[in-house]
Amino acid sequence: MRTPAETxxxxxxxxxxxxxxxxxxxxxxxxxxxxxxxxxxxSVCWKIFLLWRTAPAELWPELARESRASYSALxxxxxxxxxxxxxxxxxxxxxxxxxxxxxxxxxRNDETVRAEILQDVCRLPDEPFYHEERIQAMILDILFxxxxxxxxxxxxxxxxxxxxxxxxxxVAQDAVDLETVATDDPADALIFExxxxxxxxxxxxxxxxxxxxxxxxxxxxxxxxNLEAQQRNTIVERSKYIHEVALIKIDEExxxxxxNIEVLPQIxxxxxxxxxxGREFEFEQLLTLWDTIFxxxxxxxxxxxxxxxxxxxxxxxxxxxxxxxxxxxxxKYPAPPPPHGPYTxxxxxxxxxxxxxxxxxxTLIFKYTxxxxxxxxxxxxxxxxxxxxxxxxxxxxxQRTMGARSPLxxxxxxxxQPGSVEALLQGAAKNMMERGEKxxxxxxxxxxxxxxxxxxxxxxxxxxxxxxxxxxxxxxGPSLSEHSVAITLMERRNRRLAAMxxxxxxxxxxxxxxxxxxxxxxxxxxxxxxxxKVQFVSACLEDPSLALPEEELPALNTLAISSPTEVxxxxxALDTTPVVMVSSxxxxxxxxxSTPDSAKGDNTLASRPNELDIxxxxxxxxxxxxxxxxxxxLPPLKSELTNSPPSSVSAVIPDTPPPPIQRxxxxxxxxxxxxTLAQSSFAWMLEPDTTxxxxxxxxxxxxxxxxxxxxxAGSGISSVQKKRxxxxxxxxxxxxxEVTADGAGEGGLSADQIFGLQPIRKGG
Amino acid sequence: xxxxxxxxxxxxxLIGDSGVGKSNLLSRFTRxxxxxxxxxxxxxxxxxxxIQIDAKxxxxxxxxxxxxxxxxxxxxxxxxxxVGALLVYDISKSxxxxxxxxxxxxxxxxxDSNIVIMLVxxxxxxxxxxxxxxxxxxxxxxxxxxxxxxxxxxxxxxxDLAFQNILTSIYQIVSSKSLAEEGADVGKKFDPxxxxxxxxxxxxxxxxxKGCC
Numbered sequence: 013m014r015t016p017a018e019t020x021x022x023x024x025x026x027x028x029x030x031x032x033x034x035x036x037x038x039x040x041x042x043x044x045x046x047x048x049x050x051x052x053x054x055s056v057c058w059k060i061f062l063l064w065r066t067a068p069a070e071l072w073p074e075l076a077r078e079s080r081a082s083y084s085a086l087x088x089x090x091x092x093x094x095x096x097x098x099x100x101x102x103x104x105x106x107x108x109x110x111x112x113x114x115x116x117x118x119x120r121n122d123e124t125v126r127a128e129i130l131q132d133v134c135r136l137p138d139e140p141f142y143h144e145e146r147i148q149a150m151i152l153d154i155l156f157x158x159x160x161x162x163x164x165x166x167x168x169x170x171x172x173x174x175x176x177x178x179x180x181x182x183v184a185q186d187a188v189d190l191e192t193v194a195t196d197d198p199a200d201a202l203i204f205e206x207x208x209x210x211x212x213x214x215x216x217x218x219x220x221x222x223x224x225x226x227x228x229x230x231x232x233x234x235x236x237x238n239l240e241a242q243q244r245n246t247i248v249e250r251s252k253y254i255h256e257v258a259l260i261k262i263d264e265e266x267x268x269x270x271x272n273i274e275v276l277p278q279i280x281x282x283x284x285x286x287x288x289x290g291r292e293f294e295f296e297q298l299l300t301l302w303d304t305i306f307x308x309x310x311x312x313x314x315x316x317x318x319x320x321x322x323x324x325x326x327x328x329x330x331x332x333x334x335x336x337x338x339x340x341x342x343x344k345y346p347a348p349p350p351p352h353g354p355y356t357x358x359x360x361x362x363x364x365x366x367x368x369x370x371x372x373x374x375t376l377i378f379k380y381t382x383x384x385x386x387x388x389x390x391x392x393x394x395x396x397x398x399x400x401x402x403x404x405x406x407x408x409x410x411q412r413t414m415g416a417r418s419p420l421x422x423x424x425x426x427x428x429q430p431g432s433v434e435a436l437l438q439g440a441a442k443n444m445m446e447r448g449e450k451x452x453x454x455x456x457x458x459x460x461x462x463x464x465x466x467x468x469x470x471x472x473x474x475x476x477x478x479x480x481x482x483x484x485x486x487x488x489g490p491s492l493s494e495h496s497v498a499i500t501l502m503e504r505r506n507r508r509l510a511a512m513x514x515x516x517x518x519x520x521x522x523x524x525x526x527x528x529x530x531x532x533x534x535x536x537x538x539x540x541x542x543x544x545k546v547q548f549v550s551a552c553l554e555d556p557s558l559a560l561p562e563e564e565l566p567a568l569n570t571l572a573i574s575s576p577t578e579v580x581x582x583x584x585a586l587d588t589t590p591v592v593m594v595s596s597x598x599x600x601x602x603x604x605x606s607t608p609d610s611a612k613g614d615n616t617l618a619s620r621p622n623e624l625d626i627x628x629x630x631x632x633x634x635x636x637x638x639x640x641x642x643x644x645x646l647p648p649l650k651s652e653l654t655n656s657p658p659s660s661v662s663a664v665i666p667d668t669p670p671p672p673i674q675r676x677x678x679x680x681x682x683x684x685x686x687x688t689l690a691q692s693s694f695a696w697m698l699e700p701d702t703t704x705x706x707x708x709x710x711x712x713x714x715x716x717x718x719x720x721x722x723x724x725a726g727s728g729i730s731s732v733q734k735k736r737x738x739x740x741x742x743x744x745x746x747x748x749x750e751v752t753a754d755g756a757g758e759g760g761l762s763a764d765q766i767f768g769l770q771p772i773r774k775g776g
Numbered sequence: 777x778x779x780x781x782x783x784x785x786x787x788x789x790l791i792g793d794s795g796v797g798k799s800n801l802l803s804r805f806t807r808x809x810x811x812x813x814x815x816x817x818x819x820x821x822x823x824x825x826x827i828q829i830d831a832k833x834x835x836x837x838x839x840x841x842x843x844x845x846x847x848x849x850x851x852x853x854x855x856x857x858x859v860g861a862l863l864v865y866d867i868s869k870s871x872x873x874x875x876x877x878x879x880x881x882x883x884x885x886x887x888d889s890n891i892v893i894m895l896v897x898x899x900x901x902x903x904x905x906x907x908x909x910x911x912x913x914x915x916x917x918x919x920x921x922x923x924x925x926x927x928x929x930x931x932x933x934x935x936d937l938a939f940q941n942i943l944t945s946i947y948q949i950v951s952s953k954s955l956a957e958e959g960a961d962v963g964k965k966f967d968p969x970x971x972x973x974x975x976x977x978x979x980x981x982x983x984x985x986k987g988c989c
Contacts, residue, residue, distance in 0.1 A: 128844075131795050132816045143813075170794065170844045171818045248850075276853040282819030291818070336824060336837065343821060 013209065016193045016200075019053075019186070023203050026052025031069050036060060037307045041359075049303040055186040055215065056206070058179075061306040062222045073202050080214040083157075090160050091153060093119050094126070122156070125168060129155045132173045139295065142177055147184070150213045151176055154220060161221075162228065169231040171286040175223065178290065178299065180216045187212050223288075226312040230286045247285065251278035254316050262320055262364060262373035265385055266327045273335045280342035284322070285315055292322075292345045293354045304355040314361035321360035324376050328383060352380060509549045516542035516549075782826055782835035786946050787857050788939070789887075791879050792864035793872040794843030797898040800929035801864065802840045805939050810930050817842045820850060827940060829947050836943055855887040860894070860942045865913075867897045867926065868905035873912070880920060892949070894942045897926040900933060 014022070026048040029039045036057060040047050049057045063079070064072055093100040093115060100119055107116045133151050136142035142151075154176060159168045187209035195201050232246045255277035259267040270277070284292060289301060305312070323330065325348060330338055348354055364372050378384050520542050523535055790798040799817050803809040806823040821840045826833050841854055863879050865872040876895065883893060895917040897908060910926060917924035923941060927934040 128794075135795075135813060135816045137815055138813065170816050170842050174815075174818070276850075278850055279820050279853055282850065286818055291815075339822060 013187065013189055013192075016188065016195065016204065019188050019207065020200060020203065022052050022186075023056070024052075026056055028052075033060065033066060040303050040307045047300070047303065050300070053186045053207070054299065054303065055183045057303065058182065058219055058306055059215070062219055062310050073206055076206050076211075076215070079218045080211050083214040083217050086157055086161065087153070090122075090157055094122060122160075125159060126152060126156050129159075129168050129173065132168075132170055136173060136177050137291075137295075139181070141181055141184070147180060150216070151180055154180070154213060154217045157217065158221060158224065162224070165224075165228045165231060166233055169286075171231065171283075172224075174287050174290045175227065176216065176220045178295075178302070179219045179223075180212065182299065183212050183216045183219070184209075222310075223312075226310075227286075227288065247282055248278050250285065250316065251276075251281040254281060254319050258316055258320050258364075258368075259323060261369055263324055263327060263377070263385070264370065266323060266330060269331050270338070273333070273338055275335060275338050275342075279339060281319060283343070284319055284345075288312075288315075289318075289354065294347065297347075297354045301354040301357070304358040308358055308362065314358060314365065317361035317364045318357045320364060321357045321376060324360070324373060325380050327377060328381055509553065512545050513549050516545040781833060783832040784947065784950065785835045785837060786859050786943060787837045787839065788860035788862065788942060788946075789839045789854060789858045790841070790862050790864060791883070792843055792862075792896075793866070793869075793875050793879075796843065796864045796866040796869070796872050797929050798840050798843060798862075798864050801862070801896070801898060801927065801935055801938075802838055804929045804932055804935045806838065808932070810932070812930070820854065825939075827943060829940075829944055830951070832947070834943050834947060836939060838939075851882075851886055855883070858887055858891055859946050860892045861887065862894050862896050862938065862942065863922070864896045864898050865908065866899050867908045867910075867913075868899055868902040870907040873897075873908040873916075876916065890949075892923075892942055892945045894923045894925065894938060894945075895920075896938055897924075898929060900926050901928040901930045 025046075026036075028048070029035045029043075036048055040049055040057065043051075045051065059072075059076075064075055067075060087095075100115060103115060105111075105114055105116060107114075109116070111117070129152055130148075133148050133155070136148075136151075141147060151173060155168060155172055158172070159165070186207050188204050188207045189209045190204060193204050195204065229246050230250075255267060255270065259270075288305070290298060292298075293301060305314075308314075322345065323342075326341060326346060329341060329346075333341060348356070360376055363376065366372075367375065374384055519538050523538050790802060792798055794816065799814050799821065800810050802821065802823055803811065803814070806825040817840055819842065822838060823840075824835055824837045826835045828834070839854060839858070841850065861883055863876060863883070865876055867873075880893075883891065895913060897910070897913045900906075913926065914924050916922075923945065925934055925938045925941065927938050929935055
């Protein structure tokens with residue numbers, strides 16, 4: 013148990029940024045390891061999020077006392093005979109009487125229920141804490157009482173114990189033994205009273221009951237006694253909703269794939285949901301996830317979308333997976349690599365709630381995997397202009413030049429090293445934040461950013477609409493000359509964006525160099541300004557249809573060119589524009605880094621407008637990485653031109669949908685070659701065709717390397733499918749490195765190896 | 777990968793009361809592991825292991841589920857396509873043996889009527905606590921047309937044998953059916969590199985089919 017001094021310190025830490033819900037929430041979300049839940053008292057935060065809500069701090073002790081008193085009363089009522097069997101024996105009731113109200117009957121039934129609960133309590137996860145006798149007794153009593161009080165739930169259900177155990181742990185962690193604590197300060201006394209170790213059970217019960225108000229539906233079984241042949245379960249309905257409504261809207265390709273390989277969602281969702289992801293993540297990460305859930309979604313409404321977000325993160329692996337591999341993957345969900353730990357699924361879910369469509373899905377897939385679904389037109393700036401058939405010449409030309417790689421491999425070649433660029437920028441950002449922290453200006457910046465986020469969310473709709481309507485280059489038929497015009501325009505646009513980024517970087521560096529010695533407010537403005545600009549640039553990079561200031565948005569002119577110290581209202585300026593960016597700038601830059609090889613390329617034709625951005629982005633990043641760039645914020649026009657003269661890229665279609673044939677066909681179902689079995693009740697056994705193909709094996713042998721499999725899937729099954737995707741990954745990683753190193757990238761690999769070309773044999 | 781080259785893929789389910797040791801039978805058979813404090817199963821777990829029978833590779837896909845009796849959220853998904861079932865009870869808990877009848881009924885209700893069922897009395901290591909005599913298990917099995925075995929996942933007694941037996945039974949049913957249809961060029965369809973999926977049902981699709989196009 014912690015010392016009183018440490019506890020006090022943690023109490024202060026918890027409320028460092030304020031004691032109301034909003035402050036705490038923000039701190040939980042943005043403070044990382046300094047979150048009030050991690051550095052402060054997690055149990056107090058949870059109580060505020062779940063129990064005390066908006067009640068002012070003065071009322072907390074009173075609320076705590078009330079709930080503890082009511083729990084004690086419940087214990088007296090329901091646990092009396094269990095805790096004191098002698099009392100039962102002293103009763104004058106015949107133990108063998110058939111009276112259903114007989115306390116003896118109740119006692120025997122209670123013992124059955126308790127035995128059932130105990131069986132699971134003894135099998136809690138490995139944490140030694142869970143196996144302390146006193147803790148197990150607490151967990152047993154809490155669960156038993158909960159079941160007694162909520163007969164509607166249908167008694168104890170396996171899983172509840174693992175929902176409760178972390179709560180008990182968290183409350184016990186913060187508890188203090190009042191007997192060892194002596195204090196004269198009444199304020200301290202109140203703090204210690206609220207953390208009194210003799211009320212761990214009481215407080216844990218209150219928290220658990222509150223969570224179960226929403227979570228009990230995860231455990232409900234309907235129509236248990238009805239004559240219905242099949243019990244209807246809310247969890248099954250929920251799973252169906254997640255798969256057949258939510259996922260289909262957000263990522264239809266993945267939903268269809270899961271359906272085709274006949275993975276029933278409830279198989280894995282039952283555990284994900286019932287345990288609130290308790291078994292899916294490592295314990296510390298789980299606690300952080302719960303912090304975020306309780307802070308932002310105390311009624312657990314986002315759980316469905318969190319599940320969708322989890323599926324999106326592994327969608328590429330899932331799309332390659334057959335039945336066994338997919339199930340294995342979802343029953344052993346791969347740990348999300350930092351900095352996007354499990355708690356970010358809550359962010360994703362909130363995002364998906366506001367963007368409940370394919371575009372929302374694409375954004376998240378992009379954000380975390382750097383890849384965008386190749387066959388969706390959502391990302392393209394002008395979806396109305398479509399179809400490969402209208403550009404036959406161009407496509408055949410492109411195929412020849414680019415080794416006829418498939419769209420799939422194109423997208424697979426988008427920057428494959430999530431670590432590199434992102435880590436760089438994030439490192440820089442974190443550094444800045446830490447410095448700001450010391451100066452006490454952090455909260456203000458965060459406040460401003462929060463504001464910005466909110467505004468941005470409001471504008472998201474507008475932009476989505478705008479995307480559809482506004483083609484960058486009008487709707488006229490594409491000819492080669494028009495494309496070169498388009499490229500020129502695009503390059504100009506990119507240079508201007510680069511200039512904006514440059515300026516921000518310069519200002520931030522100046523600020524860093526000045527060690528914040530200037531006016532605090534001015535510094536703050538500079539930071540805000542820079543952040544706003546970076547976000548603006550990232551928005552422009554993501555959406556080529558967004559016009560730059562000089563063209564359409566004079567309001568932004570100030571923002572783009574004026575010195576940050578003179579601009580006092582950057583957020584206001586942004587508010588007037590349809591500029592939107594919710595995900596971080598870094599991610600967006602990453603998303604544009606689609607094909608590094610062609611960017612430096614030897615007259616390669618770019619396949620998408622973004623490929624030009626890449627070059628831009630790479631240059632930008634390069635410059636951010638070095639200290640010696642010019643303080644002048646003019647666009648680095650000359651170097652741009654030498655790097656890729658417009659003439660070398662003679663034809664680019666800004667928005668070219670992928671050629672249809674090259675995509676590896678997903679089996680729609682095993683019907684053609686094995687119809688009899690497919691139609692039988694054993695059809696599920698038919699794994700997708702890809703499993704047994706000999707093709708993957710060949711690949712894996714020719715690209716075998718000592719690298720361990722990246723996927724976190726199970727030990728028992730390893731699959732050629734996974735291997736192949738790893739091979740792809742390695743190949744791409746190699747490619748990327750090669751190009752940035754010396755621009756050659758041909759190292760001994762044949763063209764189709766480089767481009768990740770898969771012979772088109774599936775379904776043939 | 778040996779795991780991905782198989783002649784037959786059999787789905788086998790584990791059923792029985794909570795705490796009888798289903799998960800440990802699974803981990804003993806597929807990973808040769810036993811965990812005294814194994815967590816209770818929530819929803820479904822599954823694992824695979826391939827074994828050789830008659831020079832054929834049989835991939836067993838074994839499903840394990842929560843034993844809690846009221847928990848039927850996944851019943852149909854769980855039994856769908858299962859060609860074998862291990863109905864497990866704990867020899868030290870008579871209640872788990874009494875409940876075998878209910879599990880059997882559930883199998884009859886939800887699983888394929890030709891499913892091969894083996895009754896398994898687990899935890900023979902608990903000799904001093906035995907509550908169900910071996911004879912009782914044997915008798916119940918023969919009355920109901922099930923095969924029977926006693927195992928200890930903890931001591932690794934008979935676990936492999938139990939799975940091997942049930943997989944062999946399934947395999948024999950399947951191969952006798954293919955033999956019966958030898959004339960209909962079934963043999964050609966066997967490619968050692970590609971998985972064959974089997975069905976025990978009478979109507980349609982009983983011949984091993986190719987696992988790939």
